[in-house]
Amino acid sequence: MTHKIRVIVADDHQYVRAGVRYLLQARPNIEIVGEAADTHGLAVLLEAHACDVVVSDIGMPGLDGGNNAVPFLRRLLRRRPHPYVVALTMICQGHMLSGLRNIGVTGIIDKRDAAETLIDAIAAVFSGHVHLSEQVRAALDAVDPAPQLHAGALSAREWEVFQLYVQGLTVHEIAERLQRSGKTISTQKRSAMRKLGLETELDLIDYARQIGLI
Structure with a gap:
């Protein structure tokens, strides 16, 4: 019997999950x-179930607060072994989509393309290939070279927190390691991002890649 591709679907919009379920449930080679x-629910499911591919929105509640699943996906993709990830998104900024590729996401699907390409994306990433939907490819092709970012005067503690965070540690883990409060670590992380001119987690990842931290 052919192994079914085991899939977990994560999105904070019920209608999106229902649409993905509709697309996948009739496929004999796929099992949801x-x-x-939310990200917490995704983490719980990954602990409880063997999974080959995670199909996940990136703009849903995260473990560290906020409406961003990218930090969790980044940590997930650092595990060995780890499931493949197909990201669902409405983001059309090329540098942010590039940030997803940089953390190891091998499938990126614009939600407007999902009906036509999601099945192919799951099969492709499960086979070890990269799959980008048409809208995503267009956004990546149109992106200009990344502007040179100039670091502000980060304090030694802000730089320490920044380095640990891009290595995949959570705010809580950094707080424990450095023996500071979680609130202090969060403040130092936000301050570092502000000084570096970074607004989102994907900006942070892209910058860390540019300077060789990841």
Whole structure:
């Protein structure tokens, strides 16, 4: 019997999960083993179920607060072994989509392309290939070279927090390692990002890649 591709679907919009379920449930080679409405639920499902591919929105509630699943996906993709990730998004900024590729996401699907390409994306990433939907490819092709970012005067502690964070540690883990409060670590992380001119987690990842931290 052919191994079914075990999939977990994560999106904070019920109608999106229902649409993905509709697309996948009729495929004999795919089995949906769980659905999550936020990053915490996704983490719980991954602990409870063997999974080959995670189909996940990136703009849903995260473990560290905020409406961003990227930090969790980044840490997930640092594990060995780890499931493949197909990211669902409405982001059309090329440098942010490039940030997803930089953390190891091998499938990126614009939600407007999902009906036509999601099945192919799951099969492709499961086979070890990269799959980008048409809208995503167009956004990446149109991106200008990344502007040179000039670091502000980060304090030694801000730089320490920044380095640990881009290595994949959570705010809580950094707080424990450095023996500071989680609130202090969060403040230092936000201050470092502000001084570097970084607005989002994907900006942070792209900058860290540019300067060789990841």
